[in-house]
Structures are given as C-alpha cells and as structure tokens.
Amino acid sequence: MVKVVKFGGSSLASAEQFTKVGDIIRSDESRKYVVPSAPGKRNSKDTKVTDMLYACYDLAENDQDFKVMLRKIKDRYDSIINGLHLKLALDEEFKIIAENFKAKAGADYAASRGEYLNGIIMANYLGYEFIDSATVIFFDENGNFDAEKTDKVLSKKLEQTEKAVIPGFYGAGPDGKVVTFSRGGSDITGSIVSKACHASMYENWTDVSGCLVADPRIIDNPQPIKVVTYRELRELSYMGASVLHEDAVFPVRKAGIPINIRNTNDPEAPGTLIVESTCQKPDYTITGIAGKKGFVAVNIDKDKMNSEVGFCRKALQAFEENGISIEHMPSGIDTMTVFVHQAEFEGKEQQVISSIRRLAHPDIIDLESDLALIAVVGRGMKSNRGTAGRIFSALAHANINVRMIDQGSSELNIIIGVSNDDFDKAIKAIYDIFVVTQL
Ligand SMILES: Nc1ncnc2c1ncn2[C@@H]1O[C@H](COP(=O)(O)OP(=O)(O)O)[C@@H](O)[C@H]1O
Numbered sequence: 001m002v003k004v005v006k007f008g009g010s011s012l013a014s015a016e017q018f019t020k021v022g023d024i025i026r027s028d029e030s031r032k033y034v035v036p037s038a039p040g041k042r043n044s045k046d047t048k049v050t051d052m053l054y055a056c057y058d059l060a061e062n063d064q065d066f067k068v069m070l071r072k073i074k075d076r077y078d079s080i081i082n083g084l085h086l087k088l089a090l091d092e093e094f095k096i097i098a099e100n101f102k103a104k105a106g107a108d109y110a111a112s113r114g115e116y117l118n119g120i121i122m123a124n125y126l127g128y129e130f131i132d133s134a135t136v137i138f139f140d141e142n143g144n145f146d147a148e149k150t151d152k153v154l155s156k157k158l159e160q161t162e163k164a165v166i167p168g169f170y171g172a173g174p175d176g177k178v179v180t181f182s183r184g185g186s187d188i189t190g191s192i193v194s195k196a197c198h199a200s201m202y203e204n205w206t207d208v209s210g211c212l213v214a215d216p217r218i219i220d221n222p223q224p225i226k227v228v229t230y231r232e233l234r235e236l237s238y239m240g241a242s243v244l245h246e247d248a249v250f251p252v253r254k255a256g257i258p259i260n261i262r263n264t265n266d267p268e269a270p271g272t273l274i275v276e277s278t279c280q281k282p283d284y285t286i287t288g289i290a291g292k293k294g295f296v297a298v299n300i301d302k303d304k305m306n307s308e309v310g311f312c313r314k315a316l317q318a319f320e321e322n323g324i325s326i327e328h329m330p331s332g333i334d335t336m337t338v339f340v341h342q343a344e345f346e347g348k349e350q351q352v353i354s355s356i357r358r359l360a361h362p363d364i365i366d367l368e369s370d371l372a373l374i375a376v377v378g379r380g381m382k383s384n385r386g387t388a389g390r391i392f393s394a395l396a397h398a399n400i401n402v403r404m405i406d407q408g409s410s411e412l413n414i415i416i417g418v419s420n421d422d423f424d425k426a427i428k429a430i431y432d433i434f435v436v437t438q439l
C-alpha cells in the first residue's frame, strides 16, 4: 500500500511544524511519497515564503538590490535547518538562485524555489530521495500541464524510487524552464504524484481538520465534513472553499483514488474523505456552503425573447468577443441574466454593452454590480423536500435581499446572489439553519 502525503505551507512554516510532519510520516510505513509546499505563515501577521520570493524577484527584474530580501528568505530556511539540527547548508543553492535572479530567470522560477528548497530540507530530514519536479512534471509550449508525458516519466521514476520527496507547485516546459501551477498548486502536484504511483490514498495535510461546512474565516469553528464526493467538492472549491485547489481533483478522480484532508496540528482527527460516490448520508441536509464576492449581473430584456431562435447565442457571443468568462446564467421568459466577474468586466463594460446591442438587439440592458454568489451544495438536497424554502426563510429572517436564485439541474447545488455587503451575514444564516439549529 502506498500513500502520497502533501503538506501545505502552514504545516511546514517552522522547525516545530516540520517535527510534527516528520512524526506523521514516520508513524505510517505506507507514507512513501511526500509533496511539500514552501514555508507558509507562522502567525497571521507573517509572510509566506512564496510571496517573499515574488517580491524579491520583482526587485531583481527592476534592477534593484534584492540581496537583503533574499537573505531574509535564506534566514527562514536556516532557522528550520538549525531547529531540526540538520547537517545541511543551502549557501550554494542561494548563490545559484541569486545568479539566476540577476539573469532574470522569470517569476515562475523564483516562486518555485520555495518548494524546491523545502523539498531538499524535507528529504534530508526524512532520509528520503529528493526528486526535482522540473525533471518529472511537464508543461506544454502553451504553459498547460502535460498529463501524458508527466505520467509516463513520473511513474517510471517512482517505480525505481522507494521513498521520495517531490516538491509541489512546479514543473518544467519543453525548453526546460521552470513553470508553476496557479497559487495553491502544490495540491495539484500531490494529486499527480498519487495518480502516477497508483496510490491507495492521497493525504492532503493542512491547518484545519478537513473540509469544513463553511469557511472558518466567516463561521467560528465550523463542523468538518466527514465524507464529500468529488462533484460536491468541485462545486465547493470552485465557489471559494479554498482548502483544496480546484484542479487537484481531476488526476485522482480519474484514477479513483480517494483524498483525505487532514490536520497536521490534530493528526488524530479523521478529517474529510473525498470519494467518487458514497452511500453514507451527510450529517446535515447540506454538505457545505461556499461563496465569492465581486460579480456583476447583466440583465438583458427583450419582448418575446423566448420565441426568437438564437437570441441567447447572440447575446453570449458579445461576451465571448470581448474575452469575458461567464459565471452563471439564470433566465426568465423575456429576460436573461449573465453573471460575470466585476474585476474582469469593469474595463470592458461599454464594449460588451454595444456588442450585445449590435448582435442581439435587446430592448433593455441593465447592470447590477457588487454582488456575491453563494453556493449551497449537497448530495442530500434532492431527497429532502423544502431545502430551498428553508434557505430563503433563513435569509428573509436575517433581512437579506435575495437578488438571484439558480438551482442546477443536478439538484446538487443552489446558487444564491446577494449584495457583497450581505455576504457574511447570508452564510451565517444558512449555516445556522442547517447546522446549528437544524430547524
Ligand atoms: N470550507 C472550508 N474548509 C476548510 N478550510 C477552508 C474552507 N474555506 C476556506 N478555508 C481556508 O483554507 C485554509 C487551508 O487552505 P490553504 O491555506 O491552501 O492551506 P495549506 O497552506 O495547508 O495548503 C484554511 O486555513 C481555511 O482558512
């Protein structure tokens, strides 16, 4: 049996945290492949090493002195090495990094050094082999992850390596240059490694006891979700439950490998198990709540819209032509609404409106900004009558004006639009009714 264990930045922020991680790995022989992130925050005011590296490289790129900043980064690693009493020096590595910064090796290269160096420390601490991810994880010429090539090379390498540390977050392009995933991407590396070695489990260790019913920054001490399906989690992580990168599900899902989210600071807690399907009923009618702020609703009205063949296509073409991605699209009889990201839309709103007018000839176009979308997700919702009713009465009691409702045809989720200002209050009201009072 082989388990892949990924540890997030908060689990590796200091020597003390490394010690907890070492204990976890050594307590189970099957934890053979370890994917570390870069050191994260030691406290709420601290800075992640990845952010320090981006800032440091920014100085280098603008021909400013970056040595002081790089020294600070080295200090963070040295304090881990010294705290663990390792016989390891990173002076040579930092010399190479400084030279590459001077040669403007790129922001991806710079950011990747966070996990690269942490991987070297971790391998030394555990006595595992170190595998540089640039030699086993590949991106194509467009910067997209190359699953086929990676799986071939990585599987072969892991077959020959009994125990290894493979740093998260990066790989290499066809020219050998380092490429990173998007932020939080070490979760993806863990998933890729799990697939390549046919792991029996992908353990993702973080600083919370699993995927929680709601964001702990909004709800005090939310309940952990015991079992969640890949589909439910995909909805939750897409809508902002940031415990797992939204792209981390695909590689393991294809291979049928379950994910277990665990807490490094509470290793006995079972955490959350993420599976393809389960007959286990969720503890509550809903599995989870997640949401994001910053949307604009573009309301498009036209009399007899429904009988005009091709109207929606023409209206949507206006967004496509302007490179705007669409988030949701609830519709009525003579009206359709398109939800888009405010930050993406703001600079282009007048172009989009004139494109809609030119292509679809609507009667009225009207914009509503500063909206938030909240997803209430749960496989148990379709077998429970009155779920939507309970959500809306909870929101009405909390004096929240619901601006949009969109229930997916799978009945796996209900999306609700509220104003940005009501976002936290709405999540609290929904959490209360389903989890706290269970009315
Ligand atoms: N529904 C949720 N369940 C658990 N954590 C969540 C949820 N929504 C947001 N989070 C946040 O995700 C954080 C864990 O993700 P992340 O910071 O990427 O961890 P790591 O550094 O371990 O990869 C938690 O500390 C928590 O603040």
Ligand SMILES: N[C@@H](CC(=O)OP(=O)(O)O)C(=O)O
Residues within 6 Å of the ligand: 007, 008, 009, 010, 037, 038, 040, 048, 050, 051, 114, 168, 169, 182, 183, 184, 185, 186, 187
């Ligand atoms: N260190 C990278 C990648 C990552 O996955 O980190 P974490 O596991 O701490 O979210 C980042 O900060 O984006």
